[in-house]
Amino acid sequence: MIKGIKDAQFIEEFLMLHRNEVYRQSDLLRLIDWKISLKLNNINQYDILFEDHYLQSFRIKICCNELPTCANLKKRKPDLYDENWRCNFCKIEEETFDHFWKCSKIQNVVQDILKRLKIFLVKIIQEYSRDDIDTQELKGKINEFGMWDIGCLYDFTFLMKNQVSCQLIELLRCYKITEEKLLYKVLKQITGGVLLEFKVLIWEPRNGLQIKEEKRCGISGKDKKAKSHSKRTEVGVKDVGCNILESNWNKWNDLAFHRGGH
Incomplete structure (x- = not known):
């Protein structure tokens, strides 16, 4: 009983963090299949290959708004x-994860990612569906998704x-991708593919520009690792350790999943 109370307190405290504000928007929550999403996180957490661990950590930083933008x-x-x-690409706007997708200087990259994702969805549904598929009809259904409207x-x-x-879940089920192992296999390929595209095509080029700018400003690796003593550090802002961040995120998913989701 005590453990249950502590677990409930942990979930409440985790959800009340500013970076997790998204999980308190009721209109948004209704658009997400949380039961499947939480299980997908648990599968990635426990079945992840060693070489994929960095990508999983990268995902968690995005989830918790902890990327070093x-x-x-x-x-x-x-x-x-x-x-x-400011943004390493446009040099005008505040550099945040959300801004990357709207940045005027890399809209060609963003549109290429969108285009390839649509093509991939068609391909993977054709590969795993047990139905004879009308490709044009499938493309039409995918293009109707609201998620292509960034922001x-x-x-x-x-x-x-x-x-x-x-x-998305309804579309996969419409094409008879319903068996549990197959469904999660398909979803892991979809979510992992998008994550990798962002990392390779946007985040890594951004890091290259960031390093050049830091060198120009005389900021060394030693400087970045040193603890900040500035009085301007915002109250409550912590440079969260990767292990602590990942541990808390995994714990929240564990508790939420085993209690039936949201």
Whole structure:
């Protein structure tokens, strides 16, 4: 009983963090199949291959808004990163995870990712469905998804967080992709593919630009690892350790999943 109370307190505290504000939006919650999404997270947590562990950690940082974007770096180390640090691509807007998808300088990359994801969805459904498929009809159904509208309540970037829409699940079931192991196999390929595209085509080029700018400003690796002593550090902002962050995220998924989701 005591353990149950502590678990409930942990879930409540975790959900009340500002970075987890998304989970308190009732309209959004209804668009996501949480039972499947939470199980997908649990599968990734326990069945992950060693070589995929970095990608899983990368996913968790996105889920918890802990990627070292300029917006986060300014909060963690204001003595190194002042207010002039902006998006590494456009040099104008605040650099956040959400901004990357709207950044004017990389819209061609974003549109290529969207295009390839649509093609991949058609291909994977054709591969695993037991139905004879009308390809044009399938393409039409995929194009009708609301998630292609970047910035809407639920867009395709949620797939990187293993948060799968009810609309996508309904489409897979419509084409007889219903057997549990097969369903999760297909979903892991979809969510993993989107995550890898972002990492390779946007995040890694961004890191290259960030390193060049840091060198120009005389910021060394030693400086970045040093603890910030600036009085401008925001109250409550912590440079969360990767292991602690991952542990808390996995624990939350564990508890939420075994209690039937949201």
